[in-house]
Amino acid sequence: MSDTSGAEAALAADRAESLQRREDLRRQFARTVEASRDTNADDEHDPEGATIAYERSQLSALIDQVGRRLVALDAALDRVREGTYVVCEVCGGPIAPERLEARPFARTCIACAVSHPG
Incomplete structure (x- = not known):
C-alpha cells in the first residue's frame, strides 16, 4: 500500500474548506430569510428576477450538497486511517x-x- 499521509492532509484541508463553505452558506441563508421578513414584496409576481423562495431553495440545495461532500470526506478519512483508502x-x-x-x-x-x- 502506498503512503497516504499527503492524501490525509489534503482530505483534512478539503474538509475544513467545506465546513467553512457550509457555514458561509448557512449565514447567507439566514440573511435571505431575515431579509424576506423585513419586506412586503410580492416575490411570486416580481418581474425583476428570482423569487426569495427560489433563492432559499438554491441555498438549501447548496448546503445539502456540501453536507454530502462532508460525509464523503469523513468516509475517505476513515479509509485512510483504516489503510483501505x-x-x-x-x-x-x-x-x-x-x-x-x-x-x-x-x-x-x-x-x-x-x-x-x-
Whole structure:
C-alpha cells in the first residue's frame, strides 16, 4: 500500500474548506430569510428576477450538497486511517492515484464506477 499521509492532509484541508463553505452558506441563508421578513414584496409576481423562495431553495440545495461532500470526506478519512483508502470497495483492486487526485473521496476504481454506478 502506498503512503497516504499527503492524501490525509489534503482530505483534512478539503474538509475544513467545506465546513467553512457550509457555514458561509448557512449565514447567507439566514440573511435571505431575515431579509424576506423585513419586506412586503410580492416575490411570486416580481418581474425583476428570482423569487426569495427560489433563492432559499438554491441555498438549501447548496448546503445539502456540501453536507454530502462532508460525509464523503469523513468516509475517505476513515479509509485512510483504516489503510483501505486506495482499495476499490467493489473489486478490491487499486484505485488509480489520478482518480483519487480528481475525486479524493472516490470509493471505487474507474472500471467499477462505470460498471456499478451509484
